[in-house]
Structure formats: C-alpha cells, structure tokens
Amino acid sequence: MPIADHLPRATRHIAPFVAVLGLAACTPGSSTDADLSADFDASTGGAGGGGGAPAPDAGPVTPDAAVIDTPDAAADAAALDAVAPPADAADLADAEDTAPDGGDAPLCPDRPLIPADAARVVLVGHPFTDTPGVDGTTIHGLTLQPNGRLDDDGIRLDVGVKAARIAFAPHGLLAFVLGENGTLVSVFVAAAEGMAVVDSVTLPGADYGDLHVSADGATLWVTGSNVNETSGISTIHVDCEGLLTVDDAAYFPLRLAESTAFLPGDTRALVLGGQTVFDPIDPNDVRLIERQGGGFRQVGGFDLFHDFVGAGRIAVSPDGRLGALPNNSAFSEEGGQMMLVAIDGDTVREVERVADVPDPSEALFSLDGQTLVLTQVEPGRLNAYRIENGAITETTVLTGIGLADQIARVERGPLADTLLIPSIDPNGGPNITQVRITGPGQLQDLGETQLGEGLDNIVTPIAVQP
DSSP states (O other), X not given: OOGGGGOOHHXXXXXXXXXXXXXXXXXXXXXXXXXXXXXXXXXXXXXXXXXXXXXXTOOEEOOOOEEEEOOSSBOOHHHHHHHSOOXXXXXXXXXXXXXXXXXXXXXXXXXXXXXXXXXXXXEEEEEEOSSTTOEXXXXXXXXXXXXXXXXXXXXXXXXXXXXXXXXXXXXXXXXXXXXXXXXXXXXXXXXXXXXXXEEEEEOOSSEEEEEEEOTTSSEEEEEEEOSSTTOEEEEEEEOTTOOEEEOGGGOEEOTTEEEEEEOTTSSEEEEEEOOBSSSSOBOOSEEEEEEETTEEEEEEEXXXXXXXXXXXXXXXXXXXXXXXXXXXXXXXXXOSEEEEEEEETTEEEEXXXXXXXXXXXXXXXXXXXXXXXXXXXXXXXXXXXXXXXXXXXXXXXXXXXXXXXXXXXXXXXXXXXXXXXXXXXXXXXXXXXXXXXXXXXXXXXXXXXEOOSSGGGOOOOEEEOO
C-alpha cells in the first residue's frame, strides 16, 4: 500500500509550493483595493452550462463551463456594500435565543445563537512559520462584517498544535481546533480579539483533517486515517464550558478512513475509505454507517471506485439523498475524479462521475441543495455544478485561487452561502478569497483579503461562526 498517499493533509499540497513561493518578496495588499467581479448568469453565456445534464449512470462528464479568472486583489468595500446591506453588529448578550435553521435546540441555552445579521468571527490556522522546519501552532481571528467586509484583527492564539481543521459549536462561543497529529483543542471565542484555550485531548495516532460537530453541539466526530487499527472515527463529548471527553467505547475502527459526512439528523453518515489490499482485505471504499448506542454500526459497504481513494472532505446534500466524493489519490487510476452518489435507504450507488478534475479536494453543497462546489488544489480552481433531477452540469469555474483547498461557509442571514477559501498567490501572497453562490451552479467572486507577506501568514484551515 503506498504510504506516501497518506501524508498529513495540512501539508500534502502546500509544502512543495512553499519551497518555491518566495513570499518574502510579496507586498501585502489592502482589503479595499479590488473591484467586485461581475455576477454570472447562465442565460448570458458568461457562465452558462451547455446542454442538459447527463442521465444517471451515463459515465464521465466532460467539463463544459465558463472559466472566470479570479483577480489577485482584495475585495472592495463599496462593492461588498452593494452585495449585502450593512447591519449593526449585535453584542453576544443580544443574541437570538433560537435554534439553527432546521436544526436542534442549542446544547447550552444560556449561549443562544449570534444574530443572523451580526458580525462573525472567522478563525484560520497558520501551519508554517518563518523558521525552516518549525511548524506553526497559532490560530488567527478575523471579523466578517455584516456587509461582507473581512477585517483582519491581527490577533493570534497559540493552541500548541499544527491545525488541520477548525469548526465552531452551533452557539459560536466555542471553536474546536484539530491538529493533524490528533490533538483536539477547544477554544473559547468571545470575539476575534477574545480567545482562550479551554481544553485538549489526544486521539489515536493517525493523520487527521476531518471534523464534524453535531447539530446540538454536544458531540464531535473526528476521522483519522492510518493503515492500522488506530484509523477510524473517534467520538468526543463536549460540555457547555468546552471540556472534552473522548468516548473510547464509541470508537469506530476503519482502516484508511478518509472523510465522514453526516446525513441530516446526525444519525447516519457516509464514509469514504476502508479499501485495503492487505489483511484484513476489504474491497469497499464507500460505506454507510449508523449511530447505535454510543457508537456506530455499518449499514452497508460499497466498492464504487475499485481503487485507492483520497479526499479532503466529502459532502452530503441538505436532503440527505446525494453524496459528492472527490478522489485525489495520486496512486489511483480513478484519481482526478468526483463521483456523485445516490443515498437510497441502506444503499449507496453511483449516479455519475466528473472526470478530468485534477487534484479535487473538498466538496460542498449549497444550502438549497441546487449547487455543488468543488475545490481543486494544484490548479487553484473552484468549480460549481448545477444539480437538476439528481444529475450535475458544470456551470462556473473560478480560477486564480491559489492552492484552493478548504471552504468555510456562512450558514445564516444576508451573507448565507458566502464562501471563504484560503489562497496562496505567488504575485499577491496569502489571502482569503470570498465567493458567493448566487444561483444554481452560479458563483460570484467577491475579491480577496490579503494577510501579509511571510510564510507565517499562510492559511490552511478556516471556519466561520454559525
């Protein structure tokens, strides 16, 4: 089994790039220097997908979409004002005492949701430092204003681990930082300038990069990949203060587990990984699991890729009927593909594949389920597919997002379906690119917020308060 295919996710793509980037020569930009890109409408030909969606089981899809070059500049504040009307940021004390849209009640009733039109904290992780061979262990707080402007507050917190993934609790006052080595840290977040480490736990030795928070905020599920029995899904309980408890009895072992995406209700989940050519041999690379007691049981296993698999993060549609499975394995004849699967009862079956998508990493469905977004790391691209009648058509492609990997998405309010993507541009340096999903398969580029020169400003993980 090629072990090289399972290098730490946080450095798999970025480390080679850093060696030749020459960031010291970069000049940081301002967050008010760029124009807002035009909105793209399929009916205008600017981003229209040609022809109808392929029928189910029609085989690989040939990309046929408008390609838009993303400018290497920061978002213009006036243009953002036109996208989303300004609203006054509310204090946490005035937060909404409501549940997430369509979700369960918050775990901690004394910590209600932040108002949907308030400012939100954006957390990013810095995996590198300016000292060669020394990992970065800080997270960085920014503020996403109600009008869409992203303010760099310049506040960093040392969490003691090289962050691979960050996620927020539903109430937004706790964040969870997953180190690529399996250390999980809880952080209290009052504002971008008000953060403090609360607790940390250590998970079984594996390569980590996938973290899911339950709808009630009481449970975390973390997927770790390894060739031995320390690979699988860990269950961690969290209380209102942010104290973490690993539930060893609930551990679900699965060798070479890559990513887990939960269906609505957090009862079932789609898992990519588990295919092995060594003892114990397992031909299945996709499986459906179900919570049972405190842990999980496997509902079914499916051999869909027939080869090695790798992904940053898979996704399940809001209605739980579709799954999107990128495969970026360099050791697979089916690498550079994305598979759309149907989830029907206890069965997962292939619907169609998108071929010729080099280095696909993270998939995400829009809030209405009509758009599927995919990042491509090495090409630096963000692809959008229109979903219609259970099939997909590539509609919009944004280029110029250097090493596009993880995505953070605003879940509620006037900025809902706004995406934040860490980027590294050789001619502009580390930045965060904002993109809006404006319609089925349609993306609008909102520009960049520059983070400054230096390796210590490179960003990999990113999360935004719900």
